[in-house]
Amino acid sequence: MQLNTKGQMTYTVDLVFCIDATGSMAPILKAVKENALSFYSDLMKVLNEKNKRVESVRIKLIAFRDYIADGEEAMLVTDFFNLPEQAVEFSNTVNGITHFGGGDIPEDSLEALAYAIRSDWSQSGTKRRQIIVLWSDAPPHPLGFAKGKSDNYPSGMAANFAELTEWWENEQLGYVNRRAKRLILYAPATDIERGYDVETVYPWNNVVENWNNVVHFPSVAGKGLEEFQYEEILSAIVQSI
Numbered sequence: 001m002q003l004n005t006k007g008q009m010t011y012t013v014d015l016v017f018c019i020d021a022t023g024s025m026a027p028i029l030k031a032v033k034e035n036a037l038s039f040y041s042d043l044m045k046v047l048n049e050k051n052k053r054v055e056s057v058r059i060k061l062i063a064f065r066d067y068i069a070d071g072e073e074a075m076l077v078t079d080f081f082n083l084p085e086q087a088v089e090f091s092n093t094v095n096g097i098t099h100f101g102g103g104d105i106p107e108d109s110l111e112a113l114a115y116a117i118r119s120d121w122s123q124s125g126t127k128r129r130q131i132i133v134l135w136s137d138a139p140p141h142p143l144g145f146a147k148g149k150s151d152n153y154p155s156g157m158a159a160n161f162a163e164l165t166e167w168w169e170n171e172q173l174g175y176v177n178r179r180a181k182r183l184i185l186y187a188p189a190t191d192i193e194r195g196y197d198v199e200t201v202y203p204w205n206n207v208v209e210n211w212n213n214v215v216h217f218p219s220v221a222g223k224g225l226e227e228f229q230y231e232e233i234l235s236a237i238v239q240s241i
Helices: 023-049 067-073 087-095 109-117 161-169 204-210 227-239
Strands: 010-020 053-064 075-077 081-083 128-135 181-187 214-218
Touching (some): 010 023, 010 109, 023 053, 023 227, 053 109, 109 128, 128 227, 204 214, 214 227
Parallel strands (some): 010 053, 010 128, 128 181
Antiparallel strands (some): 053 075, 053 081
16 A cells, blocks of 8 residues: 555545536535535545545536536536645636526436546546545436437437446446445435336436445435535545545
């Protein structure tokens, strides 16, 4: 293992924040924005308390809506921000995300996950973590739902849920590292009571049940990110490092 001069194990941490930016997400977007400036210091404080030395922290932002309803504003994908060096740029980008649109209730969040999985993950360091955190209060559209219906739908996207699962699970594809990857979901536990066909809508519990290294915090439409929930998510990130 890679150690620093004091004998501590060192880590390289990449985080991708996938944020549902539709109208109903106003409360949680507000909380994410409020926590943007303090996130790095909060993370480092807890890691230092646990004697975990992180040499590099990078955060990437993906804000998603609905390709059919929102067109070219359906997906914002940034590069990684190096923290704390680019904290101002990171905060400005988060503050620039506004909540609107979305069309029908399901959103194109699986496409956001696909972008996250195929991020330009850091290859430096012996001990790495590749962490995706996704916030949503809605079920996802099936992958490809907007294909052929929106000029902005991306080429090269996973064709279906099974292929996206391969992107996450099959290390030989080279997208994520089996030991480094983590997915933290703040999303609805089930959509059966809301009248969705679980075989066609792919509710979030499909991801929870079929993907490895997933931590799930059930969310409720219109509810914000309370302090204890932020602390739980922060703790889940720390425990994965």
